[in-house]
Amino acid sequence: MARLFGTDGVRGLANDAITAELALNLAVAAAHVLGDSARAQGKRPRAVVGRDPRASGEFLSAAVCAGLASAGVDVHNVGVLPTPAVAFLTADMGATFGVMLSASHNAMPDNGIKFFAEGGHKLPDAVEDEIEAQLGQDWERPLGAEVGRIHENRAGQARYVAHLLRALPHRLDGLTVVIDSAHGAASDVSPEVFRLAGAEVIEIGSDPDGLNINDGYGSTHLDRLKGAVVQRDADLGIAHDGDADRCLAVDGNGDEVGGDQIMAILALSLKERGELREDTLVATVMSNLGLHQAMNKAGITVRQTGVGDRYVLEDLRAGNYSLGGEQSGHVILLDHATTGDGVLTGLLLAARVAETGTALNRLAAVMTQMPQVLINVRGVDRDRLETDDIVQAAVETESRALGDGGRILLRKSGTEPLVRVMVEAGSEAEATAVAHRLVTVVKDRLSL
Numbered sequence: 001m002a003r004l005f006g007t008d009g010v011r012g013l014a015n016d017a018i019t020a021e022l023a024l025n026l027a028v029a030a031a032h033v034l035g036d037s038a039r040a041q042g043k044r045p046r047a048v049v050g051r052d053p054r055a056s057g058e059f060l061s062a063a064v065c066a067g068l069a070s071a072g073v074d075v076h077n078v079g080v081l082p083t084p085a086v087a088f089l090t091a092d093m094g095a096t097f098g099v100m101l102s103a104s105h106n107a108m109p110d111n112g113i114k115f116f117a118e119g120g121h122k123l124p125d126a127v128e129d130e131i132e133a134q135l136g137q138d139w140e141r142p143l144g145a146e147v148g149r150i151h152e153n154r155a156g157q158a159r160y161v162a163h164l165l166r167a168l169p170h171r172l173d174g175l176t177v178v179i180d181s182a183h184g185a186a187s188d189v190s191p192e193v194f195r196l197a198g199a200e201v202i203e204i205g206s207d208p209d210g211l212n213i214n215d216g217y218g219s220t221h222l223d224r225l226k227g228a229v230v231q232r233d234a235d236l237g238i239a240h241d242g243d244a245d246r247c248l249a250v251d252g253n254g255d256e257v258g259g260d261q262i263m264a265i266l267a268l269s270l271k272e273r274g275e276l277r278e279d280t281l282v283a284t285v286m287s288n289l290g291l292h293q294a295m296n297k298a299g300i301t302v303r304q305t306g307v308g309d310r311y312v313l314e315d316l317r318a319g320n321y322s323l324g325g326e327q328s329g330h331v332i333l334l335d336h337a338t339t340g341d342g343v344l345t346g347l348l349l350a351a352r353v354a355e356t357g358t359a360l361n362r363l364a365a366v367m368t369q370m371p372q373v374l375i376n377v378r379g380v381d382r383d384r385l386e387t388d389d390i391v392q393a394a395v396e397t398e399s400r401a402l403g404d405g406g407r408i409l410l411r412k413s414g415t416e417p418l419v420r421v422m423v424e425a426g427s428e429a430e431a432t433a434v435a436h437r438l439v440t441v442v443k444d445r446l447s448l
Contacts, residue, residue: 004135005128007308009114011103014056018111020063027067027099029134030115033127034097035073037118044148045073048093048116050086050156051101052185052243055210056111061101064113068099069148070141078156080208082185082244084341085160087120091338092159102185102243105220106416108213120338121317122310157189164193167336168347169273170355173198177350178237178250180205180225182218186244190343194238197347202232214241219248219329219342226254236353236360238346245309246329247342249349251361259329260291261364262349266331267300267323268366269352275322275335276300282315282324284308285409289424294367307411309340370406371428373435377419380446382412385419394441398423398434406431410438419446 004010010026012018035045047068051057057080065075073096078089083100090098098116106112115123115131123131142148177199181187187206194201204224205217217224219239229237229250236257237250249257263281270276280301283291287302295302303319305311309330316324316334325331330340337344353360385391391410399408406425413420421438425431 003129004132005125007310008104009112011106011110011112013109014054014060014111018056018060018113020059023060023063023113024067025135026113026131027064028071028139029131029137030097030099031068031071031073032134032139033130034115034117035071038096045096046076046093047073048076048078048086048090048095048098049101050078050081050089050098052213053080053183053187053208053210054103054108054111054213054242057101058210060111060113064099064101065150069150071139071148072142072146073148075148075150076153077150078153080185081156081160082189082341082343083114084245084337084339084344085156085189087116087339088160088163088337089156090116090118091120092163100243104243104245105214105218105241108211108215116338122313122339161189161193161196164344164347165196167333167344168197168351170351171198172350172354175236175350175354176200176202176232176234178202178204178225178228178232178234180217180237180239181244182214182240182242183208183212184214184218184240184242184244186240186343190238190240190244190346193343193347194350199350202228202234204228218242219246222248222250222256225250226256230254236350238350240342240346241329244342245340247331247345247349248329249346249360251364252359253361255361257360257364258369259325259327259331260288260369261367262329262345263287263323263325263331264291264294264367265352265363266333266345266348267295268298269348270323271298271300277320277322280319280321282312282319282321284312284326286327286422288327288367288369288372289407290367290369313339370424371426371431372422372424373428373431375421375435375439376413377421377439377442378417379448380419380442381448382417382419382446384446385410385412385442388445391441391445394438398438402434406434408434408438410442
């Protein structure tokens with residue numbers, strides 16, 4: 001039986017794979033597994049629950065709150081807020097754990113459930129497995145005053161905004177910034193905090209109606225942001241995804257500044273201020289070779305992890321490093337956040353532009369990206385990827401041909417039913433040719 005939890009919680013089609021019943025039962029299971037620490041100290045467990053603005057989040061969050069309260073957990077329902085805000089509030093309010101309802105960058109029909117441990121940290125795989133094992137188990141229901149209470153708490157946004165402003169190293173006065181919130185969870189928060197930081201803000205993608213999240217806006221759809229930045233003569237643009245745990249950027253020329261470039265800029269900024277601990281950046285295996293080359297030139301070590309910001313976070317915490325992230329724009333600044341925070345990342349990127357007086361495209365030029373091609377292959381059995389000898393032999397053959405001038409990575413997605421084929425090479429044409437040859441093998445061998 002496949003594992004219920006993926007790389008970022010439980011995710012799927014809302015009211016199909018992700019039902020109210022599953023949400024309630026997962027909440028009950030989490031209440032037992034994650035509430036034990038509070039109960040052992042004679043305390044009532046408390047949980048922070050937030051969501052993005054998807055329509056399905058309304059009934060799913062109601063189910064989660066009901067499940068938690070029925071299992072004796074007091075709930076602070078903070079409403080629509082970014083995922084990193086829920087993580088922050090879990091720590092800031094001293095809650096036992098947190099729950100976020102979101103499918104991040106996925107289309108509106110999907111939704112997901114992710115949990116944060118005490119302190120706002122993502123759960124280790126072993127704890128998620130414990131929660132999954134608790135599903136359907138008999139349990140003793142609390143009665144009377146022992147049932148949990150549900151509090152509608154709308155003070156969370158102000159607390160989160162104040163936290164972000166405290167982390168800002170330099171004000172943004174004089175900058176014009178276009179914010180694309182993907183009609184998502186940061187539609188109120190991100191424009192507000194950028195304005196409070198001194199920037200002139202132009203908003204797009206900031207009118208969520210429950211149905212339009214990620215629909216043509218946000219970090220997976222940058223064309224509107226590029227156009228707005230050029231049309232309004234802005235200094236830069238910031239794009240979030242639906243739950244605002246990631247950030248991509250657009251420079252004043254309308255060109256994309258990706259996650260690797262953002263990490264390079266922030267790494268150099270932190271090193272200059274003496275805040276890049278061990279002069280180390282943590283990145284995943286998906287990060288471009290150009291990032292490694294630029295960091296090596298700057299005397300910064302790059303550590304690699306598996307794909308998923310949870311694995312970046314684990315390495316950051318294990319080594320007490322301060323900066324890590326993913327090519328997709330998940331950036332973790334461990335001194336200020338326990339998870340990827342797209343609003344914080346955008347603020348610090350804009351602060352670097354303001355502090356140095358240097359245009360974003362010039363800051364991004366610190367690294368030269370090697371041509372990289374990524375193809376998502378659907379309709380295949382992703383679970384057979386690592387065991388199919390023919391696929392693995394094809395990868396080995398192509399890798400030998402590329403030598404030190406390129407790189408190949410095939411992996412199954414942890415959030416979607418597909419296989420990702422990534423190739424880096426000396427030219428885009430070469431990378432494309434290799435990628436398409438491998439896609440053909442994957443389809444031939446793994447088609448459903």
